[in-house]
Amino acid sequence: MKIQKHDGCLPVKPFGLSRHVLAAPSWVMPGSLAENCRFLAGRVDEIGLLFFESKACLAYTRQDLPPDLAALPLSWHIHLPLDLPWPNGRKAAEIALRLMEKAAFLGARRAVLHPPAAENANALEGFIREWTRAGRSPASLLLENTAANDLTPCLPWIQNHGLGFCLDFGHMLLYGQTAALLRALPELGSPAMIHWNAPGPSGGSAGHGGLNSLSPAELALGRRIFALAPKGSVMMAELFDWRLFEESFPILRAWDLQTAPAAARGLSAGLPL
Ligand SMILES: [Zn+2]
Numbered sequence: 035m036k037i038q039k040h041d042g043c044l045p046v047k048p049f050g051l052s053r054h055v056l057a058a059p060s061w062v063m064p065g066s067l068a069e070n071c072r073f074l075a076g077r078v079d080e081i082g083l084l085f086f087e088s089k090a091c092l093a094y095t096r097q098d099l100p101p102d103l104a105a106l107p108l109s110w111h112i113h114l115p116l117d118l119p120w121p122n123g124r125k126a127a128e129i130a131l132r133l134m135e136k137a138a139f140l141g142a143r144r145a146v147l148h149p150p151a152a153e154n155a156n157a158l159e160g161f162i163r164e165w166t167r168a169g170r171s172p173a174s175l176l177l178e179n180t181a182a183n184d185l186t187p188c189l190p191w192i193q194n195h196g197l198g199f200c201l202d203f204g205h206m207l208l209y210g211q212t213a214a215l216l217r218a219l220p221e222l223g224s225p226a227m228i229h230w231n232a233p234g235p236s237g238g239s240a241g242h243g244g245l246n247s248l249s250p251a252e253l254a255l256g257r258r259i260f261a262l263a264p265k266g267s268v269m270m271a272e273l274f275d276w277r278l279f280e281e282s283f284p285i286l287r288a289w290d291l292q293t294a295p296a297a298a299r300g301l302s303a304g305l306p307l
Contacts, residue, residue, distance in 0.1 A: 048077070049283055051290045054263060055079045055109065057227075057270035058279060068100050073276075075106040082270055083142065085133050088115040092129065094136055103140060110142035111227075111268070120150035123160025130161075131168050144174045146200050146227065148183075155187035162195050176200040176226050184211040186218050193221060202272070203259060204231035204242055207252060224264045229272040230256075230286060242273055245282035253285070260289040 049056055057080035060067050071081055085091040112133060118126035134145060150157045165175060176198040179185045191197060199222050206212055215222075232252070234243035248256060263269065269286060273279045 050079070051269060051286065052294045053265045054290065055266065055268045056286070057082050057111070057268050059113070059270070059272055059274060060084050061274050062276040062279060067098055068103060071103055071106060071108070075108055078108070080109040080111065080268060080270075082146065082272075083110060083112045083137055083140075085112055085114060085137075086116050088117050088129050088133075091115065091133055091136075099136060099139075101139060110137065110140040111144040111146065112137055112142050113146045114148070116148055118148075121154035121157035123150070123157040123162075124164055126150075126157070127161040127164030127168075131164065131170075134170070143170075144176060144198070144226070146176045146178050148180045149177045149185070149188050151182035152184075152187040155183065155191070158188060158191045162191060162197070166195075172196045173198050173226075178202050178229065179205050179209075179211055179215060181205065181209050184209065184214050185222065186214055189218060189221050192223075198226040199223070200227040200229060201225040201259065202229040202231070203256060204229065204233050204272070207255075208233035212255065219262070224262060225267060227268040227270055228259065228263055229270050230282065231272045242278075244273060244278035245271075245285040248285075256285070257289045257292065260286070261293040 056078050058074050058078045060070050060074075060081050060083045062070055062074065065073075067083070074081055114130050114133065118129060120126055130145065130147070134142070147161075149155065162172060162175070166172060172195040177185060177188050177192065178200040179202050185192070185199060188197075192199060201215065206215055230245060231242035232245055232247045234247075245253075245256070260269075271279050271282055271286065273282060
């Protein structure tokens with residue numbers, strides 16, 4: 035084996051974080067899902083498979099999800115569809131469970147779920163019943179704050195069933211949810227995942243912007259939110275453009291170094307920010 039010379043610093047992946055799992059979505063450039071995943075292997079730790087459309091994703095074949103993806107040095111989670119048939123929680127869960135099975139060969143166990151709209155929050159009951167009946171843990175289901183639900187209506191289910199949650203920073207800013215979410219944090223618990231993006235020029239999820247478009251006040255809030263995430267949580271730069279990912283990553287790394295314990299900071303000293 036050839037040993038490369040180095041300057042004394044530990045080798046670190048170009049886009050790694052010291053205490054968190056760095057993730058990217060399965061769409062960062064034009065191309066197939068498999069092409070995107072192969073590109074991301076070695077660049078990030080985990081991929082969030084974007085199963086946004088129920089019908090199209092249920093129809094995925096071995097060509098769309100080739101078996102050799104399992105050999106890539108990656109962990110995986112699934113972003114469940116945005117068009118689930120709420121308020122029918124049972125039916126929504128059936129679709130979600132079929133999609134989980136499709137990606138089972140990758141070892142994906144966790145899923146991000148856009149909950150039903152606030153007024154239909156009780157539809158979660160049926161969803162969770164089916165999910166756990168299939169042998170899946172409530173903690174593997176991460177509810178995300180969306181335009182239609184800032185998660186506070188979901189608190190009874192999050193607390194009673196031990197569901198996880200995924201904080202979408204861009205949604206939080208875009209939909210004016212900061213105060214409500216910060217107030218609810220003691221009941222929500224720690225975020226298992228954070229989606230990092232800035233409210234984009236076109237608004238909505240399609241307009242996810244890079245972190246360098248955040249204002250100084252938003253950056254200060256981002257750093258505070260970053261520090262809330264426990265060790266081992268997933269930091270997903272939810273940007274659908276690799277250029278935006280590359281531009282945003284230094285901000286995540288800076289927060290990582292600022293919020294890491296002194297020992298971890300020492301190991302990473304000298305790395306370019
Ligand atoms: Zn998100």
